[in-house]
Amino acid sequence: MGGAVLEVDNLTRRFGAVVANDGIGLRVRPGEVVGLLGHNGAGKTTLVSQVVGLLRPEDGSIRVAGTDAVAEPATARRAVALQPQAQAPLDGLTPKMAIEIAGRLRGMSRADARAGARALADELDIGEWFDRPATPDGGGLSGGVRRLTAFAMAAVAPVPLIVLDEPTNDVDAARRRRLWKVVRRLGDEGAGVLLVTHNVTEAERVVDALVILDHGKVVAAGSPSRLRGSSDADLQLELSLHPDGEDPSESLAQAPIPINRRVRVGRRVLLTLAAVDAEAAVAWATALRRTERIDGYSLAPATLEDAYLAATSSANTNTTTRTEDAADV
Numbered sequence: 497m498g499g500a501v502l503e504v505d506n507l508t509r510r511f512g513a514v515v516a517n518d519g520i521g522l523r524v525r526p527g528e529v530v531g532l533l534g535h536n537g538a539g540k541t542t543l544v545s546q547v548v549g550l551l552r553p554e555d556g557s558i559r560v561a562g563t564d565a566v567a568e569p570a571t572a573r574r575a576v577a578l579q580p581q582a583q584a585p586l587d588g589l590t591p592k593m594a595i596e597i598a599g600r601l602r603g604m605s606r607a608d609a610r611a612g613a614r615a616l617a618d619e620l621d622i623g624e625w626f627d628r629p630a631t632p633d634g635g636g637l638s639g640g641v642r643r644l645t646a647f648a649m650a651a652v653a654p655v656p657l658i659v660l661d662e663p664t665n666d667v668d669a670a671r672r673r674r675l676w677k678v679v680r681r682l683g684d685e686g687a688g689v690l691l692v693t694h695n696v697t698e699a700e701r702v703v704d705a706l707v708i709l710d711h712g713k714v715v716a717a718g719s720p721s722r723l724r725g726s727s728d729a730d731l732q733l734e735l736s737l738h739p740d741g742e743d744p745s746e747s748l749a750q751a752p753i754p755i756n757r758r759v760r761v762g763r764r765v766l767l768t769l770a771a772v773d774a775e776a777a778v779a780w781a782t783a784l785r786r787t788e789r790i791d792g793y794s795l796a797p798a799t800l801e802d803a804y805l806a807a808t809s810s811a812n813t814n815t816t817t818r819t820e821d822a823a824d825v
C-alpha cells in the first residue's frame with residue numbers, strides 16, 4: 497500500500513525448528529502509532545531485528561520509507577530510529593551527552609541536538625540525572641533512567657520510522673505516562689511508530705492500531721476498539737478467585753447477567769458486559785463476596801487486555817463466549 501513508512505509482507509524467519517516469524521504482514525503509515533503485542537517468544541524482536549537490518553529474512557519483503565530493506569539494509573536503516581530491547585551501553589556518558597550524540601549522528605546541528613535533548617529531559621522528567629555519567633559497572637544511573645535515555649536517543653531527531661522495543665521496562669508509573677505522551681507526540685508530528693510492548697492496557701491509550709502475534713503469526717490486527725470487539729460503553733467485571741476456590745462464572749449461564757466474553761488467567765476472571773447491566777453485576781459480585789465465594793472484584797470500562805488474552809494461546813488462559821456457553825447448556 498502506498499504511503500506506508502513500513503510495509504512488511506509474508507515475513508518468515510526460522511531458528512532451526514522454531515518458526516519465529518511465520519508469514520507476517522503489517523503496515524505503519526506516517527503519523528500512525530502501531531503497537532506490536534505478543535507473549536514471550538511470539539517473534540516481536542525477531543521482526544524488529546529484520547526491519548532494522550540486523551537479521552536477514554528467509555522469505556518475504558520489508559520496505560522502509562520506500563526502500564527495500566532486505567536488498568538495501570544500510571539505506572533503509574537511515575530512515576529508522578531504534579530503541580533496542582537491551583539496555584544501551586552508556587558507559588561514561590551522561591544522558592545529555594548520549595541524547596545529543598544520537599541527534600548529531602542523525603544530522604542535527606549542535607544547537608538543535610542540545611535543545612532537543614533538553615526538551616526531552618524535561619518531558620520525561622530526567623533533568624535530575626541529565627549530567628550524571630553512567631558507570632561501566634552499571635552504576636551512576638538507574639535502569640529506568642538508562643531506559644528513558646535510550647528512548648530519548650531514538651526520539652530526538654525527526655525520522656520517518658521509530659521502532660521502540662519495550663520502552664517502558666524498568667520505568668516508574670509517572671514517567672511511563674510521560675513517555676506515552678511523547679510517543680503520541682512523535683506520531684502526531686508525522687513519524688510512523690512501531691511500538692513493541694507487553695503493557696497492553698497502557699499502550700491502548702496511545703496506539704492507533706495493534707498487531708497481535710502468537711507463535712510467529714499475526715492472530716489479530718486493527719484499531720483498539722475493533723480488537724476489543726465491544727462497544728466503548730462496555731464494562732469489565734474482574735473477579736479475584738480464592739486460591740483453589742471455585743469459579744462462579746465457569747458456566748456463563750450461572751451469571752445473572754449476559755456476559756459477552758469471559759477470559760480466565762490464573763485466579764483472575766475478566767467478564768465483559770454491557771453498561772446497562774452494571775447494577776446487576778455489582779449486586780451479583782457483592783453477593784459472591786459476601787458469601788466468600790470470591791476474594792474480591794472490580795468493575796471498570798472494558799480494556800483490550802481480555803481481547804488480547806483471548807486472541808493469544810498463552811498458557812493458563814481459558815476463554816468462553818456467550819455463544820459457546822449457550823451450546824453447552
Ligand SMILES: Nc1ncnc2c1ncn2[C@@H]1O[C@H](COP(=O)(O)OP(=O)(O)OP(=O)(O)O)[C@@H](O)[C@H]1O
Pocket residue numbers: 511514515516534535536537538539540541542543
Ligand atoms: N538467535 C536466536 N537463536 C535461536 N532461537 C532464537 C533466536 N532469537 C529468537 N529465537 C527464538 O525465536 C522465537 C521468537 O523470539 P523473539 O525474541 O523474537 O520473541 P519476542 O516476542 O521478542 O519475545 P520477548 O517478549 O520475550 O522479548 C523464540 O522461540 C526464541 O527462542
